[in-house]
Amino acid sequence: MKYNIEKSLIMHVDLNSAFATIEQQSRPMLRGRSVAVINRRTENTSIVTASYEAKGAGVKVGMKFTEASRLAPGLVAVESDPAKYRYVYRKLMSILNSYSPNVVMKSIDEGIIDFHGVPINCSLIDIGYEIKKRLRDEVGCAMRCNVGIGPNRFLAKTAAGLHKPDGLDIIDASNLRSVYRTLKLTDLTGIASHMERRLNAVNIFTPIQFLDTGAVALQKVVFKSIVGHQWYERLRGYEVDNRTSDTKTVGRQYVLENRDLTLFEIAARLHHLCESVGHRLRAQNKIARGVYVHVRTIDRKYWHNCRMCQMPFYSDNTINTIAQQLFLDAPGRIQEIGIRCYELSNDDNPQVSLFNDVMAREQYLVSAIDGINRRFGDRTVHSADTLKTSEFMKQKTSFGSTRYL
Amino acid sequence: MNDEVFLNERIKVVTVFGDGLNPCRPLRFRRINGREIDVTEIGLRHPRAQGKRMVHIFDVTDGSADYRIELDAERLTWRLTREADHEI
Numbered sequence: 001m002k003y004n005i006e007k008s009l010i011m012h013v014d015l016n017s018a019f020a021t022i023e024q025q026s027r028p029m030l031r032g033r034s035v036a037v038i039n040r041r042t043e044n045t046s047i048v049t050a051s052y053e054a055k056g057a058g059v060k061v062g063m064k065f066t067e068a069s070r071l072a073p074g075l076v077a078v079e080s081d082p083a084k085y086r087y088v089y090r091k092l093m094s095i096l097n098s099y100s101p102n103v104v105m106k107s108i109d110e111g112i113i114d115f116h117g118v119p120i121n122c123s124l125i126d127i128g129y130e131i132k133k134r135l136r137d138e139v140g141c142a143m144r145c146n147v148g149i150g151p152n153r154f155l156a157k158t159a160a161g162l163h164k165p166d167g168l169d170i171i172d173a174s175n176l177r178s179v180y181r182t183l184k185l186t187d188l189t190g191i192a193s194h195m196e197r198r199l200n201a202v203n204i205f206t207p208i209q210f211l212d213t214g215a216v217a218l219q220k221v222v223f224k225s226i227v228g229h230q231w232y233e234r235l236r237g238y239e240v241d242n243r244t245s246d247t248k249t250v251g252r253q254y255v256l257e258n259r260d261l262t263l264f265e266i267a268a269r270l271h272h273l274c275e276s277v278g279h280r281l282r283a284q285n286k287i288a289r290g291v292y293v294h295v296r297t298i299d300r301k302y303w304h305n306c307r308m309c310q311m312p313f314y315s316d317n318t319i320n321t322i323a324q325q326l327f328l329d330a331p332g333r334i335q336e337i338g339i340r341c342y343e344l345s346n347d348d349n350p351q352v353s354l355f356n357d358v359m360a361r362e363q364y365l366v367s368a369i370d371g372i373n374r375r376f377g378d379r380t381v382h383s384a385d386t387l388k389t390s391e392f393m394k395q396k397t398s399f400g401s402t403r404y405l
Numbered sequence: 406m407n408d409e410v411f412l413n414e415r416i417k418v419v420t421v422f423g424d425g426l427n428p429c430r431p432l433r434f435r436r437i438n439g440r441e442i443d444v445t446e447i448g449l450r451h452p453r454a455q456g457k458r459m460v461h462i463f464d465v466t467d468g469s470a471d472y473r474i475e476l477d478a479e480r481l482t483w484r485l486t487r488e489a490d491h492e493i
Contacts, residue, residue, distance in 0.1 A: 026449035026464035027471040027489065076408065083462075087451035138426055140449055377456035 003173040004151045004237030009115040011124055012148040012156035013096060013131060015088075016165035018109030020051035022088050023078045025140040034072040037080050038065060040257070048080055052165055082395055088139055095134050099127060110160075112153055114242075124149050128168045151237040157189050173237060180207040180235075198222065211235050250281045250288070251340025257392045259298060259335065266334060270327055271320050272389040273339050275382055278316035281341055282370060285348075287312040288341035291322040296336040303331050308343060315366045316383070414485040416474065431463055431474060436485065442467045 015021060019037040024030045034054035038045045043066050050059040050068070057072035069075045089108045096103045102114035115124065128147035135143045148160025149170040159169040162179070171179050185196045188207060202222050204210050210231075218228030230240045252273050256266065270293075281288060292306040305326040313319065323339050369381045379390060418434040427447060435441050448464040448471070459478040464471065473487035 022449070028446050028448050028466040029469075029471045029489070078409075083453045084449065084451050087449075373456075375456050377454075377458075380456065 002236070003176055005173045006151050006237075008124065008149045008151045008156075008170055008172045010150055010153055010156040010239075011113040011115065011128060012150075012153065012160040013092070013111050013113070013128075014146045014148070014157075014160045015092065015109040016144045016146060017049055017051055017055070018088075019049040019080060019085055020054070020078075021143060022085055023081075024051060025142040026084060027078075028142075030076060030078070031142055034059065034075045036065065036068055036075055036077050038077045039080055041077075041079055042257075045077075088143075091139050092135065092145075095131060095138065099131075110157075112156065125168065125170070132166070132168070152234065152239040153241045154189060154234045155237050158183075158187075161187070161189075171237075176237065177208065177211070180211055183207050185210065207235075247284060247286065247344060249292075249340045249342045250277055250284065250286065250344065251292070251338060252276050252280075253294070253336060253338030254393055255336045256334060259333075261334075266337065267324060267327065268385045269389050269393060270323055270337055270339065271383055272386040272393050273337065274320035274323050275316045275379075275386060276393075276395075277339055277341055278314065278319050279370075279373075279378075281314055281319075281344075282347075282366070285346060286344045287314045287347045288319075289313070289343040289345075290341065291319060291326065292340045292342055293323050293326040293330070294338045295327075295330045295334050296338075297331055298333045298335045301331070305329055306342075312345065314347065315362050317362075320383075409487050409489040411487060412485050416483050416485045418474065418476075418483040429461065429476070431465060431483075434474060434483065434485070442472065 020035045023035055023037060024033075030051075032053065033051070034057060035051040036047045036054055036059060037049040039048055045065050047059065047061055047063050047065060047068055049061060054068070054072050054075060057075075059068040059072050059075065065075075065077055069077075085108055089105070092109075092111060093103070093105055096105075096111045096113050100113045100115055100118045102116070102118070103111055104114075105111045120127070128149065131147060132145055135145055144166040146160040146164055146166065147168040148156045148158065148162070149168075150156035150159050151172055155171040155176070158179070159171040160167070162169040185191050185199060185205070185207060186193065188210075191199070199205075199210060199222065202217075204213060204222070213222070213232075215229050215232040218232050219226065220228070222228055223231065233240050254269060254273055256269065261269075289310075289312050290306060290308045292304060294302065294304040296302055307322055307326060309322070313322075319339070319341060327337075372381050373379065378395075414437055416434045416436055419432045421430045421432060422428060423430065427450060429450075430447065431444050433441060433443050444465045445468045446466050448466060450461060450463050453460050453462055461476045461478060463474050463476070465474060466472065470488060470490040472485060472489075475484050475486050476482075477484070
């Protein structure tokens with residue numbers, strides 16, 4: 001198969017070190033300084049995002065703050081501020097939506113514009129520079145983004161990563177090989193160390209060797225599935241990633257703020273997680289049938305317990321009742337707790353239940369509480385035993401999904 | 406570590422309401438100790454919904470420290486909620 005010679009009509013826009021750049025934008029005194037965004041104000045906290053100045057000093061995402069501050073003296077840690085990041089996300093989304101109706105936000109800091117079928121009277125390069133300018137004008141002068149243009153999502157994302165920060169690159173059939181020559185296998189989106197070892201095992205050490213491997217070999221020998229053929233097409237610029245997936249689970253986890261908490265205090269934090277998960281579940285108009293509880297101990301051991309119910313549920317109270325029962329068997333020396341609801345379906349089941357009056361009562365109660373919380377703010381009404389947990393368990397924004405934004 | 410100081414201080418603010426992307430621009434504010442601070446740059450303005458009440462959060466600087474001031478759009482009151490001077 002030849003490379004895809006179709007005109008490059010996919011644009012990938014990626015904010016540079018998003019959270020750190022937004023902090024530098026909102027607090028001008030931080031500009032030009034090493035900044036690390038953290039989720040919790042403790043010495044043992046890990047770094048969520050580092051500014052380019054910090055990255056230049058060797059600070060990496062996921063590093064402990066104490067280690068990072070040794071590498072970058074004067075490193076300023078800033079606690080993450082999800083409301084601010086959501087605002088910039090919406091601004092970015094509104095800018096991207098003004099160019100095409102086919103925009104997909106892949107995460108809080110990156111989006112894809114598909115220009116297929118969209119009448120455009122200038123080149124995509126001009127549009128890319130215009131997006132950069134609009135981001136500076138409409139959000140702030142310190143905001144920078146990378147723009148990548150390609151015939152498919154994979155090449156557009158690869159192009160966006162070529163010259164950070166503030167780059168704009170195109171990868172198409174004409175320069176595809178020369179770009180691959182400059183990259184390592186792990187520079188390709190979707191190839192991490194585990195996948196690299198798998199490719200190395202069949203004598204593929206560079207992206208060019210990966211590109212030159214035949215479709216049959218990739219499918220039958222390397223990946224042993226259709227994934228091999230998808231990689232063959234993806235590397236050549238053919239679109240294989242324009243799929244959407246349904247929400248399979250809704251969950252949340254929490255690393256305990258203190259290792260000396262009593263079981264009662266941990267149960268209260270689990271209850272807080274259940275309320276948060278219930279809220280997310282209902283916000284997506286879903287009902288669940290299963291609850292999965294997990295615990296990670298200080299010795300890095302993983303424990304889990306789960307239960308499937310015959311009747312679907314969506315209330316905080318039901319989720320908490322099941323979770324607390326499952327949690328009774330949990331081991332000691334707990335460091336992290338987590339809960340997720342699974343076996344989700346849409347809340348539009350017309351099936352008549354024998355317990356209709358019980359369920360209707362619960363439904364009225366839950367919707368009344370949700371209504372109060374919508375009107376007067378999150379957690380205006382919540383269970384009494386989670387009264388003191390809000391101080392520690394703040395909502396944080398993840399990079400991955402945009403479902404809860 | 407983070408050098409922010411969290412406050413909840415009622416302040417008086419001189420503000421210009423105009424047009425453009427930042428139609429509300431705080432220019433100067435007076436703290437309860439009488440100190441006046443001239444805003445030289447608005448870093449970012451973002452809204453935060455507290456239930457149905459909207460609070461507009463302004464991250465501003467006077468060139469020597471960063472401040473966060475919040476306008477409650479329902480009560481029309483201003484509060485200083487954060488200060489950071491980033492001294493090492």
